[in-house]
Amino acid sequence: MPDTQDLDPRKAAILEAVVSEYIGTAQPVGSHHVARAAGINVSSATIRSEMVSLEREGYLTQPHTSAGRIPTDKGYRFFVDQLSEPGVLGPAQRQKVSRFFDQVHGEMEEMLERTSGLLSELTSYASMVLSPGHDSAAVRSVQMVGLGSRVAILVVVLADGAVEKRSIELGEEVPDEVLVAASSRLQAVAHSHPLGAVSAGGASGDPRVDRVVALAQSALSELASEAHDHDRVFVGGPSRLADAFDAVDTVRAVLATLEQQLVVVSLLRDVLERGLSVAIGTEHGYEPLSSCAVVVAPVSVDGQSAGAVGLLGPTRMNYPQALAAARVVGEHLSHRLGTPVDPGGPERAVSEVRPRRRANGSR
Amino acid sequence: MPDTQDLDPRKAAILEAVVSEYIGTAQPVGSHHVARAAGINVSSATIRSEMVSLEREGYLTQPHTSAGRIPTDKGYRFFVDQLSEPGVLGPAQRQKVSRFFDQVHGEMEEMLERTSGLLSELTSYASMVLSPGHDSAAVRSVQMVGLGSRVAILVVVLADGAVEKRSIELGEEVPDEVLVAASSRLQAVAHSHPLGAVSAGGASGDPRVDRVVALAQSALSELASEAHDHDRVFVGGPSRLADAFDAVDTVRAVLATLEQQLVVVSLLRDVLERGLSVAIGTEHGYEPLSSCAVVVAPVSVDGQSAGAVGLLGPTRMNYPQALAAARVVGEHLSHRLGTPVDPGGPERAVSEVRPRRRANGSR
DNA sequence: TCTTGGCACTCGATTCTACCGAGTGCCAAC
DNA sequence: GTTGGCACTCGGTAGAATCGAGTGCCAAGA
Known part of the structure; x- marks a missing residue:
């Protein structure tokens, strides 16, 4: 895009005036208004001819003949690109x-x-x-909790404080001890790995535990992919x-x-x-x-x-x-x-949270 | 409200016709349209005089003279109250x-x-x-997981499958063993009680554990009240x-x-x-x-x-x-x-979920 | 060559008028 | 009590007139 920056200063000033005015009023801007704008010291006739040129170049458009000009997307784009200081909040x-x-x-x-x-x-x-996204956060804890007879819920706590959960259909009755055993196996293989990178790990003695662990692992990887894409x-x-x-x-x-x-x-x-x-x-x-x-x-x-x-x-x-x-x-x-995680409690919260150096000129 | 039900049948029919028509078209309804409606066998003139009366009684209103009628809130109310069969989905x-x-x-x-x-x-x-609201569901599991140095997250699993969490500012460094001990203490006092009714329970040997447990308990009761009101x-x-x-x-x-x-x-x-x-x-x-x-x-x-x-x-x-x-x-x-908790998995799910008797005439 | 004031022109917006027609209220007859 | 007839109301639409902000063009001036 060769002409994005090479508008001569006056045209740029006019364009800027049109954009600002239009942003403020939502009304098409006429040459007179621009002439009145600060920093522009030419007559409205001159502005008109500049506007014709700006329109030809695609920065402005007219809703209809005999109306003022409105910025095109390209006009806004120029305006935004050329913003010198990033604008300050009151x-x-x-x-x-x-x-x-x-x-x-x-x-x-x-x-x-x-x-x-x-x-x-x-x-x-x-x-x-x-x-x-949580995909890069390390797992802090994995736990399976039984709910009803054949369903358990898998709860994963990540290092960034997020808690992910997923219910798992166990298919058959599973006693609590097995879930507890499975939880600690899972904890062992998953702890401090990121969610997506939980490796399989060898078999334990108990086939019931292994089965549950396998179910949980596939749930974990589903969680990982979901956490990633949506x-x-x-x-x-x-x-x-x-x-x-x-x-x-x-x-x-x-x-x-x-x-x-x-x-x-x-x-x-x-x-x-x-x-x-x-x-x-x-x-x-x-x-x-x-x-x-x-x-x-x-x-x-x-x-x-x-x-x-x-x-x-x-x-x-x-x-x-x-x-x-x-x-x-x-x-x-x-x-x-x-900060590792938000300090809870409704009391007046810690105040060291205030950012020390506000990176303002970071463009 | 004495006159909610005592409209004579013809007036009721007219009112109903007006409401239906207006619901469909969003246009004020005139006497002619009503006359054309099925089930009404009187002339538009008659309908006009009935409408005057319906208007006097507050069921209908006119946007302006010489326009059709529009139902008032009271008119809609009558219409709804008097709906015989509750309407059926296609x-x-x-x-x-x-x-x-x-x-x-x-x-x-x-x-x-x-x-x-x-x-x-x-x-x-x-x-x-x-x-x-979860306030009545029993607690299935309570766990504290350390995050960073002085913060832990409290994760509660309820019998209905809901997972509630809350971060807790510990105030000082707490080793993982203490959190584990606290978790099992909490589990013992909270398990199978509803969230709101977790009792205090006696002290253990370790003061550090007691302190953490106390923090967690206040978080639990906060959770309970929040879960209740918002x-x-x-x-x-x-x-x-x-x-x-x-x-x-x-x-x-x-x-x-x-x-x-x-x-x-x-x-x-x-x-x-x-x-x-x-x-x-x-x-x-x-x-x-x-x-x-x-x-x-x-x-x-x-x-x-x-x-x-x-x-x-x-x-x-x-x-x-x-x-x-x-x-x-x-x-x-x-x-x-x-159903205790939703059976996970994208496969064709159980189909017994279909309601057996649809309480249709339940008014 | 660029700028500027002047001028004729355009065209949306606004106002006014006329008019149409859906709808009403009233009334006399059935 | 019901009905057809009739005069009347009034929002909505269409067309004409007007207004005015704004344009494009041009000739004169710097």
Whole structure:
């Protein structure tokens, strides 16, 4: 893409003005408005001719002749790429985030769900929080608990504090002692290995135990693969989408898409994998979301990718603010997950959790 | 309410015709349409005068002079109360339900989430599934697993297959042996008691163990109270609401309400407690949902209430169908939960799950 | 050559009017 | 009590007039 950066400064300024104005007002922007914008000292006629050129180059479009201009996806893209400083949250919002992460407690799932609420509240957009995959976390404990006559439940605790469970049809009556024996065998082979890499291990003396262990192992590997491909995702504030679009059809289509967890997960993954932090309109390739933009920020623990947070809004969303919010929340969340596990208890929580150096200029 | 049942048969027939027609078309219904309806053999003029009377009595209303009539909440209420047979699902839908419950597997949460999807797909309305409270289920296993240095996670398995977990800040370094000892102490005091009724139990020899046990016990009672008051609720197909209303504001308000789990839970609870299966308009007392109707069906296991399923749609929803769907799904779910725990595995599952006697005339 | 003010023109949005028709309320006759 | 007839209401639609924000073009000026 040769022309992404080589707009002359004036054109860039005009484009930026159009985008900002349109983001703010949702109304097509006319040359007069641009002329009035700070930092632009040419007449509206000049601006008009520049706009013609910007339109020819695909950055702007007109809803109809004799209306102002609207940015195209390409226009937004330029605007986003060229954002100099990453945008800053207001002090009130920043404080809200800090306070949230100081006080939040409870289980991981609950925390992530709350985080998605925070994010959507901060920005007024719908938010998405992709829970970290557990495939790399080591197993801390494996246990089988009998339930009723021929069913047991397998409970696995991972080093990151996640608890995975799965019920197992035993096929025949199995006494508790056997389950206990099986549990300790499993514990021996699985402990401190990651979920996906639990090796078979030799046979014990008791065939009943071996049989149960085998069942459990296949359940474990199922768990591993599930944990890997369909991570949970928490969607916050979908109702905000109803504010963003006035066509009720659009709202419906977008909401319906958000309801499909798989789609949301892969959307976030795709965008992350392409190393983007913003995907605008058709860039992400999900057709029903073509009037939306997605902003993502990675969450990482010990340098390893561990999920993501994201925002979904109209293409005319407030990118600087959304980017700032996603990044700040992503960083806080990374820190939080970096701590071995959340300190429970509803009392005022420990305050050393506050991040020491906020990596702000990290681009 | 003296006049709820004492409409003369013709008025009742007219009211019913208006409601049905309006449910189908969403258009105000005029006297001519009613006259054409089956089972009514009087002229439109007669119907007009009856309608005037129905309007005076509060069953119908006019959006404006010279338009047809629309049912009021009271009108819908009459219609619902007077429904003779509870409405039947089409064979295709019925089969869909059976097949769903034959094939569904996996964990409880996942199953409930899927159930809510099923329900909203069957009816095209938003659905709600209230997960059964665990407060009465007996504890099957309690275990503490150390994570990092000073944090442990408490994992409780209940007889109904639910797994509850909570992280515990230990305050100081605790060696694994102590956790193991504490786990077995806990297991001894908690096993086969319901979560809420775990008694203290005497002291052991080791003060470190006692301390950990005490921490765990307070976590247990927290768990019990949480499990009691904020049960999880699964909302399915909220995007359907965008079809039901054309005012985008209404959609937003309703969606926003649905996002608040607590509200949804208490909505369902309230309606159930009042012994209703339908709450129309303002009957449920949740102002933002005043243009909605709620249909609920209880889920019970062994005669004990164990959650509920519900539907949320516009007041002009298809009550017979919604009631039928909610009831059928509620019954299937009750059966399913009655089975000790779901038989895992994607193979064709047991088929005795099919309900034997469908309590049809249960009013 | 670039910029600018001027000007004619476009076209969506708004307002007004006319009109249609579904629906009502009333009434006299059955 | 029921019915057909009739005058009337009033939202919705269609067309005409108007408004105004905004454009494209052009000739004059820097």
